[in-house]
Amino acid sequence: MTELHAVTANGGVRISYEVTGPADGPPVLLLPALGETAADWAAVRDGLARERRVFALDLRGLPRGMTPPGRPGRGAAQAADCMADRRRTKRMASPAATA
Incomplete structure (x- = not known):
């Protein structure tokens, strides 16, 4: 089952993402x-x-x-969001985050 989530990134921009697969499986990030x-x-x-x-x-x-x-939707801000989400995903996928 695919779950839909969202985070608020730089400047109040909401970024949605889907999560699926076993919670204990190795993480994969698709961009x-x-x-x-x-x-x-x-x-x-x-x-x-x-x-x-x-x-x-x-x-x-x-x-x-x-x-x-009034907020930019592309470019450097988008790259910064991707990097921030990558760090969040690593934290969410770590064993300490699920304990």
């Missing part, structure tokens, strides 16, 4: 290309999720992760 969403990974995500914990992100400014008015 979409520009103009795509986490849903574009569905076939790959479902295959990986048999044995891995899969995190598939939407990019900033896309439908489920709307950009607040």
Whole structure:
């Protein structure tokens, strides 16, 4: 079962992501290309999720992760969000986070 989550990133931008697979599986992070969403990974995500914990992100400014008015939706801010989410994902996937 795929769960939909969201985090608030730099400047109040909400970034949505999907999580699926066994909680104790090794983590995999799927990032979409520009103009795509986490849903574009569905076939790959479902295959990986048999044995891995899969995190598939939407990019900033896309439908489920709307950009607040007057805030940039792409570029350097988007890269910073991806790096921040990568660090969060590592913490969420660590054994200490699930204890």
